[in-house]
Amino acid sequence: MTMHRFPEDFLWGVATSAQQIEGGRNAGGRGDSIWDWHATQKGAIEDGSDPSRACDHYNRWREDIDLMSWLGAGAYRLSTSWSRIMPEGRGAVNEAGLDFYDKLVDALLAAGIVPFITLNHWDMPHALLGEGGWASRETVAAFVEYAAATTERLGDRVRHWATHNEPWCIATLGYEEGHHAPGHTNPAEALPAAHHLLLSHGLSVDVIRRNVPDAEVGIVLNTSPAWAHSDTDEDREAARRFDGLFNRWFLDPLFRGEYPADAIEDRARRGHLKGGAMPFVQEGDMGTISTPIDYLGVNYYSRTAVKAGPNGDPIGAPLVPKEELTEMGWEVFPGGLTVILLRIVEDYGPKNIYVTENGIALPDQADGSGRVSDPRRIAFLRSHLLAAHRAIEAGVPLRGYFHWSLMDNFEWGHGYTKTFGLFRVDFDTLERTPKESAHWYRDAIAANAVSDGQ
Numbered sequence: 001m002t003m004h005r006f007p008e009d010f011l012w013g014v015a016t017s018a019q020q021i022e023g024g025r026n027a028g029g030r031g032d033s034i035w036d037w038h039a040t041q042k043g044a045i046e047d048g049s050d051p052s053r054a055c056d057h058y059n060r061w062r063e064d065i066d067l068m069s070w071l072g073a074g075a076y077r078l079s080t081s082w083s084r085i086m087p088e089g090r091g092a093v094n095e096a097g098l099d100f101y102d103k104l105v106d107a108l109l110a111a112g113i114v115p116f117i118t119l120n121h122w123d124m125p126h127a128l129l130g131e132g133g134w135a136s137r138e139t140v141a142a143f144v145e146y147a148a149a150t151t152e153r154l155g156d157r158v159r160h161w162a163t164h165n166e167p168w169c170i171a172t173l174g175y176e177e178g179h180h181a182p183g184h185t186n187p188a189e190a191l192p193a194a195h196h197l198l199l200s201h202g203l204s205v206d207v208i209r210r211n212v213p214d215a216e217v218g219i220v221l222n223t224s225p226a227w228a229h230s231d232t233d234e235d236r237e238a239a240r241r242f243d244g245l246f247n248r249w250f251l252d253p254l255f256r257g258e259y260p261a262d263a264i265e266d267r268a269r270r271g272h273l274k275g276g277a278m279p280f281v282q283e284g285d286m287g288t289i290s291t292p293i294d295y296l297g298v299n300y301y302s303r304t305a306v307k308a309g310p311n312g313d314p315i316g317a318p319l320v321p322k323e324e325l326t327e328m329g330w331e332v333f334p335g336g337l338t339v340i341l342l343r344i345v346e347d348y349g350p351k352n353i354y355v356t357e358n359g360i361a362l363p364d365q366a367d368g369s370g371r372v373s374d375p376r377r378i379a380f381l382r383s384h385l386l387a388a389h390r391a392i393e394a395g396v397p398l399r400g401y402f403h404w405s406l407m408d409n410f411e412w413g414h415g416y417t418k419t420f421g422l423f424r425v426d427f428d429t430l431e432r433t434p435k436e437s438a439h440w441y442r443d444a445i446a447a448n449a450v451s452d453g454q
């Protein structure tokens with residue numbers, strides 16, 4: 001058995017997001033978000049639930065910080081709720097909303113936990129939907145206002161900021177496929193939405209730097225290495241297409257100031273860009289989008305094995321038997337984390353990287369006292385941390401790891417049916433109980449090392 005030690009200053013963290021844990025839907029002047037509204041639409045949420053109460057973190061945040069202290073976490077990735085801070089999306093600032101985060105930040109710092117705040121983890125104020133949400137360029141200025149107000153208030157204590165979480169999900173799942181709020185199914189909206197997200201990111205980077213001394217500013221992307229399902233030209237080509245639309249569509253603009261030419265062609269071929277034109281890209285935008293950042297947040301859950309569908313379009317088709325997939329239908333593939341980190345460093349050279357999300361949804365049966373034995377989560381944690389460690393040894397500037405998630409929570413369109421937490425939440429009593437994996441993670445943090453179990 002070998003112990004794999006992490007660098008002395010490596011940050012061990014946990015992650016959550018406002019909409020998924022806070023609840024307090026109308027408390028303290030908060031306005032509705034697009035997810036509050038989306039959850040009222042028939043069939044939008046698998047179990048018919050909504051995030052109105054979620055984990056009630058809005059009232060139980062002290063207890064939740066205690067959970068992090070018990071774990072020994074050095075950092076916490078959270079998001080602020082745009083609807084709590086600017087209920088109308090722009091204009092008036094709700095001071096009571098900012099007060100909530102003010103207290104939370106002070107308590108985290110007092111507990112020795114470094115806050116990493118993401119400004120947009122999907123919960124845009126519903127009021128902005130009237131203008132088209134992210135499909136509208138108007139939303140860019142609204143987001144910058146919100147970023148300014150939030151960092152003005154918290155920037156004296158919070159150094160680490162991310163603008164958006166997973167813009168691919170917002171643009172594609174929200175505006176093209178309709179699985180996420182706002183539930184639009186218009187492929188012509190996805191690329192403008194993605195562009196407006198990126199543009200508002202670039203503009204906010206400067207604003208955040210102005211408000212935050214010594215800021216570390218970044219953005220969080222969902223990444224997944226593409227694997228050809230078979231060694232045929234068709235599947236290899238489908239994998240290239242997937243990579244272009246999923247990974248490079250965001251990485252290239254951020255680090256190179258341009259959209260990938262092959263992926264533009266793919267979109268044009270599918271009829272999503274008339275003649276390949278992108279009228280939503282205006283002069284100067286690409287320079288703004290590629291404003292240098294201090295770190296890239298990498299969310300990694302799995303690789304994507306890709307098959308060629310009709311017209312050669314990419315279709316995800318896992319390479320392992322169904323029984324081995326997680327509750328989300330995702331393959332457990334730790335090696336993909338090393339692969340994607342190395343590739344990002346080689347192709348884009350970010351200064352610093354954090355794994356901002358990585359985790360697994362399991363059936364998580366509790367015994368009579370709420371205890372959960374989750375050996376698969378422990379194996380997942382171990383193998384992915386070892387994969388991260390291999391990346392560090394190969395020279396990746398990986399500064400920290402945030403496990404998704406601190407506790408079970410509202411898993412978007414799946415409601416409360418998918419559990420990712422290190423802590424189980426009983427959604428009737430709201431009691432939190434550490435799963436066995438929480439004990440395991442606590443030991444790894446204390447040791448600053450992970451054994452390969454051999």
Ligand code: FCB
Nearest residue numbers: 017165166222404411420
């Ligand atoms: C990511 C989201 C996060 C959570 C995990 C399972 O895409 O950023 O909020 O839902 O998936």
